[in-house]
Amino acid sequence: MRNALIKIAPDYDVVVLGGGAGGMSAAVFAALEGARVLLVERTEYLGGTSAFSAATTWIPLTRHAKTVGADDSLEKVSGFLDRAVGNLSPKRMRDAFLAAGPGVVDTLEDRTDVHLRPRPFHPDYLYELEGATSIGRALEPEPFEASSLGEDLKLIRPPIPEFTILGGMMIDRDDIAHLMKIGKSLKSTTYSLRLIGRFYLSKMRYGRDSRLLMGNALIGRMLKTARKLGVTILTETETVAFASDTNGVTGITLRQKGFERQVAVRGGVVLASGGFARHPGMREEKLPHPVPQFSPSAPGHTGTLHELAFGIGAYHGETSKQPCFWAPVSCRRRQDGSMAVFPHFVFDRSKPGIISVGKDGRRFVNESTSYHLFVSAMYAANEGDSHIPTYLIADAEALKKYGMGMIRPGGADIKSYLADGYLTEGKTLDELAAKLDINAAGLKDSVARINAYAKTGVDKDFARGTTVYEKANGDPTHGPNPTLGALETAPYYAVRLLPGDIGSAVGLVADENARLLRRDSSVIGGLYACGNDLQSIMGGVYPGPGITIGPAIVFGAIAARHAARRASSAAREQAA
Structure with missing residues (x-):
């Protein structure tokens, strides 16, 4: 068996639990330090939610920023985060991220197969805040031809089918x-x-496709490097216990296909399992009600490692503005019986001729705001299930030109979407409202108001399309406001939107070296966290694109380096 536990060593310098971007980063950086590394993934695939994503990576002040003419500085970006996040997270954690980030990218570029590039235009989401920028902070992985991975190509979590064409x-x-x-x-x-x-x-x-893009490219590149560096990788393997003494964590117990084995750990264990958000109890306790039924994230983040960490003194942060990062989603049953959960990031909500309304038929939010703020607004407005679900409304022209959710632009055949109820059609607004069971008068008034605003380019209700970020997600060929267009061409259409969580913002509290802490601020030796297992340094705020993956990679590197050096120190003491 490829993953048979009997083939692994009895001890390692660093063990990483989780194979998403943060975990892969930790494994790579620990190996670069000369550590013997074991990476354990509980699902059959590596990549986690990062593999599903665009893998936009928010790391400011890298050498890539200058290549696109970014006029940025530590003072600007630090001030921007202070204004966006404030005391929702410790400033020392943000400072540690900003200080380490450029060097982490340099190491990836110079010593691994991971190569990133900046987009010439990729604005921060909270562009209205001083210190925001439209270029240089958000990076993306370069495409990767992964045929050289051989059988390892099958280890990478495939992308969401609805984000591919021609069957993959x-x-x-x-x-x-x-x-x-x-x-x-x-x-x-x-x-x-x-x-x-x-x-x-x-x-x-x-x-499958061997030309990897976005999140698949990032994970593929990291996997190739990990193999080169000798990282041992196990999939479909669960961590069921930690061993510890007065100095901290000293080992773990792994279970695979009913077989258990103890592994000693010299330097440290890095938790990178993706957070708590699929743990039923924690989900019910921490998420707002109604608790979201659907998530477009990968299935591995069960929160079980958090329970193990609680057992030796770790605890969750309590200052996040939101417990999770959000995106509105629409759902449709696939032919194989599985549920497709489609995140509505930027492709439809900000386009002319499309609005969103609640049960009263009225707009309640600036549709061109970030996906995180959109769902936050859904919950804030929801009284008696009045805004959950929310309805995305388009006229025939907008649907054909821009698509909506799983319906792609260009005039796709919509019969199947109408037949299974994913899409609702009304020859008039009254008919559409009746089919959706929402207030017709409210809907007609909302459409009349947006039609008037489309002529002037000024949304008097929610100031839609006023920031650089918002305009960027509109239609640059449409004016006077690229996000505002009239709904005038019948028939009219609707897609049902629900809140969806795309990653935990609440996580385990750690210090600047990613070492987990007890409530008395003492360090739990040999236990680290990164990614969504770590309390978000953004405090449940979403300032810009890639603010989950960027910190995940950086704190994965920080944790790995500290754990590897701890292992070296332990080895020297033992030899002496």
Whole structure:
């Protein structure tokens, strides 16, 4: 068996529990320090929710920032975070992140297969705050041809099917621009045909797409490096106990296919399991009600490691503005019976001709705000289930041009979406309201108001489309406001939106070295956390794109380096 526990060593310098971006970072950086590393993943795939994501990575002040002309500084970004987050998280943790981030990126670029690039335009979400910027802080992984991984390619969690085409072909924003011009541009047609041909060859050869993009590319690159550095990797393996003494954690007990084994740990254990959000009890306790039924995140973050950590004195933070990071989602049953949970990030809510309303038929939020703030507004407005669900409303022209949720732009056949209830159609607003069981007068008034605002470009109700971030998510060819358009062309359509959690903001409290703490501020030796297992340094606020993955990678590196050096120190003491 590839993962048989009998093949692992009896002891390691550093053990990492979880194979998402934070865990992979910890494994790589510990190995770079010369440590003997074991990475344990409880599911069958590596990558966690990071593999599902665009893998945007918010790490300010890197060498990439200068390549796109960013005028940034430690003073600017620190001030921006102070204004965005304030006392919702310790400033010392944000300072540690900002201090370490550029060096972490340098090491990845210079010593591993991980390569990042900046987008020429990628604004912070809270652009209205002083110190925000539109370039240089958000990075993304470069595409990765992963055929060199061989069988390891099958270890990477596949992307969400609804974010692929042709049964699994990954595409990014650059590909979309060409695919939309097939038959209209020779260059785009040639590009697209090569892309599609390569995908089918890859699928025949490897059973899946080997051209990895976004989150898959990040995890693929990290996996290739981990293998080169000799990291031992186990999947489908559960951690069931910690061993500890007066100095802290000294080992773990692993279970795989009913077989258990104890592993000694010299330097430390890094928790990188993705947080608590699939733990039924913690979910009920910490999330607002009604507790979200659906999440587009990966299935591994059960919170069981948090229970083990509680047993030796660790505790959850209590200052986060929100317990999770949010995105509105729509749901549809797939042909195989599984549930597709689609996160509505930016592709539809901010487009002209699309609004959102509650049961009263009225708008309640600036639709072009961030996905996190959108769901926060759903909960804030929800009284008697008045805004959960929320309804995304579009006219025929907007639906055809921009799509909505799982319905792609370009005039896709919508019959199946109507048949299964994912999409609701009304020949008039009254008919649509009746089918949705929402207030028709409120809906008609909302549409009349937005139609008037579309002419002036000024949303007098919610100031939609006023910041650089908001305008960026609209239609640049539409004016006077790229996010405001009239709903005038019947029939009218709706998609039902529910709150969805995309990652925990509440996590285990640690110090600047990612060492877990007890309530008396004493350190739990040999126990670290990163990613969503760590109390968010953003305090449940979402200041910009990639503010989960960026800190996950950086604190994974911080934890790994400290644990590896702790192992070296222990080895020297033992030798002496």
